[in-house]
Amino acid sequence: MAEFKVTPWDVEGMVDYDKLIKEFGTQPLTDELLEKTAVLTKSELPLYFRRRFFFSHRDYDLVLKDYEEGRGFFLYTGRGPSGPMHIGHIIPFFATKWLQEKFGVNLYVQITDDEKFLFKPNLSFEDTKRWAYENILDIIAVGFDPDKTFIFQDSEFTKIYEMAIPIAKKVTYSMAKAVFGFTEQSKIGMIFYPAIQAAPTFFEKRRCLIPAAIDQDPYWRIQRDFAESLGYYKTAALHSKFVPPLTGLEGKMSASKPETAVYLTDDPEEAGKKIWKFALTGGQPTVKEQREKGGNPEKCVVFKWLEIFFEPDDKALLERYHACKSGALLCGECKRYLIKKVQEFLKEHQKRREKAKDEIEKFKYTGELAREQWDKAIPEPLRR
Amino acid sequence: MAEFKVTPWDVEGMVDYDKLIKEFGTQPLTDELLEKTAVLTKSELPLYFRRRFFFSHRDYDLVLKDYEEGRGFFLYTGRGPSGPMHIGHIIPFFATKWLQEKFGVNLYVQITDDEKFLFKPNLSFEDTKRWAYENILDIIAVGFDPDKTFIFQDSEFTKIYEMAIPIAKKVTYSMAKAVFGFTEQSKIGMIFYPAIQAAPTFFEKRRCLIPAAIDQDPYWRIQRDFAESLGYYKTAALHSKFVPPLTGLEGKMSASKPETAVYLTDDPEEAGKKIWKFALTGGQPTVKEQREKGGNPEKCVVFKWLEIFFEPDDKALLERYHACKSGALLCGECKRYLIKKVQEFLKEHQKRREKAKDEIEKFKYTGELAREQWDKAIPEPLRR
Incomplete structure (x- = not known):
C-alpha cells in the first residue's frame, strides 16, 4: 500500500481516505446522513456531498438533530492569507455556501492574518494583511448572504483575544505541543495561536459546524477536549478530501509550485x-x-x-x-x-x-451579523 | 549577610538594594540625574526621588536627554487586578503622577485582567474584571490628567493583541521560559502574556519610561532585546524599592496576609x-x-x-x-x-x-488620549 501522511501542515502521497477515518477517529459521512440532509433542506444534494468529496464528519448527526429540533447551529470556516487562493481552496467555500443557504444559518469566516505572519518566517504582517484583502474578495465572490456572514480578520477583530483567554487557560504547553509539534524555538505567538483559532467555535451558544479539509481536524481535537468544561458544545465538523494538484493525484496543490x-x-x-x-x-x-x-x-x-x-x-x-x-x-x-x-x-x-470590492465593507463591518459582533466588541460609551 | 530573593513573582528577606543593582545590571539613580530632573522640571523633587525610594534605572539619562532635545517621551505603568490595592501599590502611582505633571507627558496604565485570570488558578475572568473596576477607581483617585492618561483593560482594549503579534514573533518559548520559569504544564495564555505586557512600550514612537518596583525589571529585559529590531526604543525604567509590610522590614505587603x-x-x-x-x-x-x-x-x-x-x-x-x-x-x-x-x-x-466613579469613562474611553487610542482600534466604517 502506498505511503501517505496527513497533518495540518503537510499532505504527502496518495491518501487512503478510509484509513484516514480510522486514524483520525472520525465518522464516515453515511448515506443516511446525506439523505437526512436532503430531507431537512428539501433540496437535492450538491455534487460535493453526492460524490463524497465530503466523506467524513464529527457530530454532524448531532448538528442535524439540533436543526431538526429547533436549536439551530452555525457555520465556521477560515482562510490563512499567505498568498493567492486556488481552485482547491475555494471548493469547500462553495459547499459552505450551500449549507448556509439551505439551512439559513450564520457563517463566521476567520481570516488568520496573525497566524500566517507568525508561522511564516518570510512574511511580514503587512504581507498577510494585504493577502487578507485579496482572499476576502475571492470568498465574497462565492456568494454568501451578507447579513448572515461575518468575515473577520484576527488583526482587526481583536475581540477574539478576549474570547481566546479562557481557552488559553485550559490548554497547557504540553497539550499544544502534542498537536502542533512546538519546540523550544517556537515563537510564543505560535504557541498561543490554537486559542485564537478555537475562539470562533464559541461565537454562539449553539453547535458549531466546521466544513474543512480533513487535514485541519487535529486543530479541533483540543477544542473538543475542553469545550464542555466552558459550557459550550464540542464543535462538529464535515471533512473534505483534497483537490489533487494538476501534476498528479498525490499530495495537494502548493502555492510554492x-x-x-x-x-x-x-x-x-x-x-x-x-x-x-x-x-x-x-x-x-x-x-x-x-x-x-x-x-x-x-x-x-x-x-x-x-x-x-x-x-x-x-x-x-x-x-x-x-x-x-x-x-x-x-x-x-x-x-x-x-x-x-x-x-x-x-x-x-x-x-x-x-x-466584491463594493461588498467587503458589509461582510466585515456593516452587515447585520458583522454589526452585531462589532457591537459586542466596542465598549458602550464609544458606540454613541 | 542576610539572604534575599527578588523575582517578578516573589520578594523574600531583607533586600540589599545595592546588590540588586549589580545583580539586575541596572544603573543607580545618581545625584546628577536627580538634579537634572529638578532643573528640567523647574521643580523641587518629591520625596520619592529625594529620599531615593526610586533608587535605580535603565536609560533614564536618555529619557531626560530626549526631553531636553524636544523628542519627548511617554509613561507606562500598570496594575494586575487580583484584589484590593494597598498603600504599597499606590505609592509608585503618586511618583508617576508627579512625572506626568512636571514633564507634561502622556501616561498609559495597563490593567492586566487577562494576566491575573491566566496566572491565578482560583480567579475567574469575572473576578479580575471586577477587581479591574475597583483598582481603576484607586488609580484615578491619584489625580492624573484625564486627557493625557489612558487607562485600559486588556480584555477590553484588545487592539493590544494586534500590537503584541509582532512581539510574539520575536520571542521564543525558550526566551520566555528563561525569564518567567514556564513548564510543560504552563497554560498557553501565560506563555503568550509577555508579548501583551510589552506592547504598550510601542504605543508611541518615543522612548517609554516605566516607573515600577524593581522586581518588575525582568519583564522588560525581553523588550529591550528586540525593541530596536522592530524600529522602536528599548524601554527605560525607574525602579523603586518595596514598601515594607507592617509586620517587618522583610519581603513586601501581601494580599493573602x-x-x-x-x-x-x-x-x-x-x-x-x-x-x-x-x-x-x-x-x-x-x-x-x-x-x-x-x-x-x-x-x-x-x-x-x-x-x-x-x-x-x-x-x-x-x-x-x-x-x-x-x-x-x-x-x-x-x-x-x-x-x-x-x-x-x-x-x-x-x-x-x-x-472617580464619574471620571472612569473619561480615563477609559472619552478623554483625549483614550479617544485617540480607541480611534486607532475601531475600523473606520464603524466610527461613523
Whole structure:
C-alpha cells in the first residue's frame, strides 16, 4: 500500500481516505446522513456531498438533530492569507455556501492574518494583511448572504483575544505541543495561536459546524477536549478530501509550485495553457493504444477535477467515464473540455470578485451579523 | 549577610538594594540625574526621588536627554487586578503622577485582567474584571490628567493583541521560559502574556519610561532585546524599592496576609487599629530602656512608612529620627502620629475614589488620549 501522511501542515502521497477515518477517529459521512440532509433542506444534494468529496464528519448527526429540533447551529470556516487562493481552496467555500443557504444559518469566516505572519518566517504582517484583502474578495465572490456572514480578520477583530483567554487557560504547553509539534524555538505567538483559532467555535451558544479539509481536524481535537468544561458544545465538523494538484493525484496543490494549481486570479488564457501543459491524465502513451485499451479515469487529474467541481451533471460525467474507458474519448478532447469549464468559471468568478470590492465593507463591518459582533466588541460609551 | 530573593513573582528577606543593582545590571539613580530632573522640571523633587525610594534605572539619562532635545517621551505603568490595592501599590502611582505633571507627558496604565485570570488558578475572568473596576477607581483617585492618561483593560482594549503579534514573533518559548520559569504544564495564555505586557512600550514612537518596583525589571529585559529590531526604543525604567509590610522590614505587603498591609478601601478606624496592633517598631522592650538607649529608626516600619510616604517634611522627619535615637520619643507616640497621617490620607483618598466613579469613562474611553487610542482600534466604517 502506498505511503501517505496527513497533518495540518503537510499532505504527502496518495491518501487512503478510509484509513484516514480510522486514524483520525472520525465518522464516515453515511448515506443516511446525506439523505437526512436532503430531507431537512428539501433540496437535492450538491455534487460535493453526492460524490463524497465530503466523506467524513464529527457530530454532524448531532448538528442535524439540533436543526431538526429547533436549536439551530452555525457555520465556521477560515482562510490563512499567505498568498493567492486556488481552485482547491475555494471548493469547500462553495459547499459552505450551500449549507448556509439551505439551512439559513450564520457563517463566521476567520481570516488568520496573525497566524500566517507568525508561522511564516518570510512574511511580514503587512504581507498577510494585504493577502487578507485579496482572499476576502475571492470568498465574497462565492456568494454568501451578507447579513448572515461575518468575515473577520484576527488583526482587526481583536475581540477574539478576549474570547481566546479562557481557552488559553485550559490548554497547557504540553497539550499544544502534542498537536502542533512546538519546540523550544517556537515563537510564543505560535504557541498561543490554537486559542485564537478555537475562539470562533464559541461565537454562539449553539453547535458549531466546521466544513474543512480533513487535514485541519487535529486543530479541533483540543477544542473538543475542553469545550464542555466552558459550557459550550464540542464543535462538529464535515471533512473534505483534497483537490489533487494538476501534476498528479498525490499530495495537494502548493502555492510554492505554480504549475500544480490554477489560481482564482489567473488569466483564463494562461490557466488554459497551464492545464494543457501540466495536467496529468490517465491516458495511454499513443492514440492507438488509447483506442484499443481505453483510459484510466481513476488515475486522471482531469477527470478528478471534473468530478469534484467542474462537471455538476452526473449523467454527463458517467458518459465521459465510459467513453474514456472504452477508448472513444481521447485525453486532448477531455483536457479541452476541462479548460473550457475552468475558463468559464474563472471569468464568472473574476467578475464577481470585482463586484466584491463594493461588498467587503458589509461582510466585515456593516452587515447585520458583522454589526452585531462589532457591537459586542466596542465598549458602550464609544458606540454613541 | 542576610539572604534575599527578588523575582517578578516573589520578594523574600531583607533586600540589599545595592546588590540588586549589580545583580539586575541596572544603573543607580545618581545625584546628577536627580538634579537634572529638578532643573528640567523647574521643580523641587518629591520625596520619592529625594529620599531615593526610586533608587535605580535603565536609560533614564536618555529619557531626560530626549526631553531636553524636544523628542519627548511617554509613561507606562500598570496594575494586575487580583484584589484590593494597598498603600504599597499606590505609592509608585503618586511618583508617576508627579512625572506626568512636571514633564507634561502622556501616561498609559495597563490593567492586566487577562494576566491575573491566566496566572491565578482560583480567579475567574469575572473576578479580575471586577477587581479591574475597583483598582481603576484607586488609580484615578491619584489625580492624573484625564486627557493625557489612558487607562485600559486588556480584555477590553484588545487592539493590544494586534500590537503584541509582532512581539510574539520575536520571542521564543525558550526566551520566555528563561525569564518567567514556564513548564510543560504552563497554560498557553501565560506563555503568550509577555508579548501583551510589552506592547504598550510601542504605543508611541518615543522612548517609554516605566516607573515600577524593581522586581518588575525582568519583564522588560525581553523588550529591550528586540525593541530596536522592530524600529522602536528599548524601554527605560525607574525602579523603586518595596514598601515594607507592617509586620517587618522583610519581603513586601501581601494580599493573602491582611495584617501586613493597609488597604486603600480600609475603614480609617480599622486601619488605625491594624497599625497599632501589627506595626513593628525599632523600639526597646521597655520605656526605661527606650529612654536610656534610644530606638532604632533604621529597623522601624513606622519610621519607614513616614520616610517613604507619610511625612513629606524633611525637617520634621529628621527631627523625628533624632528624637527616636535619643530616647526622647516613644514608639506609642510615633505610631499614633503615623496612624493620624494614614487616616487623613485614607479619608482624602476615599473621597477622591468616590468622585472617580464619574471620571472612569473619561480615563477609559472619552478623554483625549483614550479617544485617540480607541480611534486607532475601531475600523473606520464603524466610527461613523
